[in-house]
Amino acid sequence: MAGLFRDVEAVWEKHDRPGRPRLVAQANVALGPESTVEQARRSIRDSYGFTGRADHVADGLLTTPETIRKAVGDFIGIGADEVTLYCWSPDIDQIDRLADTLF
Template sequence: MFVGLGLPIADPAALLTWARRADGGPFRTLGLLDRLVYDNPEPLTALAVLAGATSRIRLQTEVLLAPLRGTALLAKQVATLDRMSSGRLVLSLGVGGREDDHHVAGTPLRERGRSLDRQLETMRRVWTGAPYSDEAGPIGPAPARPGGPELLFGGFRPAALDRVARWGDGFLAAAPPSWAGGLFDTVRRAWHDHGREGEPRLLAQVNVALGPPQLRAYGDLGADEVMLYCYGTDPDQVHRLAELC
């Protein structure tokens, strides 16, 4: 089982140090949260900066609230970051359930699931190099991975879990082991019900995980990776967390 590192959001300028240290350690992935009405760095912008400061580690949104963003520009931003990071981007998407985020973005809260499905259809088409519409041509650049970057989804409702099987490569569970196991099982069933080959990637996200027993609990559930989120801003936390892996 792999271990990733969720980045703190309190001091965006410190993220370069966090990323460089993590790139030289045992971590597989850097994760960054998304909100609009909150004091956090915008994840695609921040991860683009971190991509230039690292060479190995993967860069993951957790989760990017796609309905808050324009679809065509989002598809272009994602493809650009994926291409310039040599395919290290992992795009984890969600709909966002906080009313203030949608109010500021001017997007209808109750339409967020349907909006995401429409966005996914459009972005998949854009990433294949097909014309955007009858009135507009293709939107480049092409992503590093044909058809777009690895695509994960977060969420708890049945529609969100089913979306993994319809559109994605895997699922990100921001839940304790007692809850994550049922979510993983639901995603696996949906995956096979939709006739998908193989198995979905299963990731867990926890705010604090101190010591191997916490990590083993997710490994026993079949998690492929656990993202450790530490909200201290001292970059030395990277080395301390690495000792637990």
């Protein structure tokens, strides 16, 4: 992601845009029991099946508070202005789990 951010900044500067670009990162997440996580991975595979990269995306799913906090910190560390956590579980308890992870 750092390379992509730097590419965006270089193109921004090349075209003499004022200020700086807003850099946004996204992480795929699901917290909870293994059944919740596995359902999220199935949803990812269903959604990304046509890309040939479904397993890669599903394997990158962040499923622990530690990995989510690290990813957010790493994205901020490379200049992200915003990090979107895309939750792949319809489980309403995800809201509290994610809030407890980050706050």
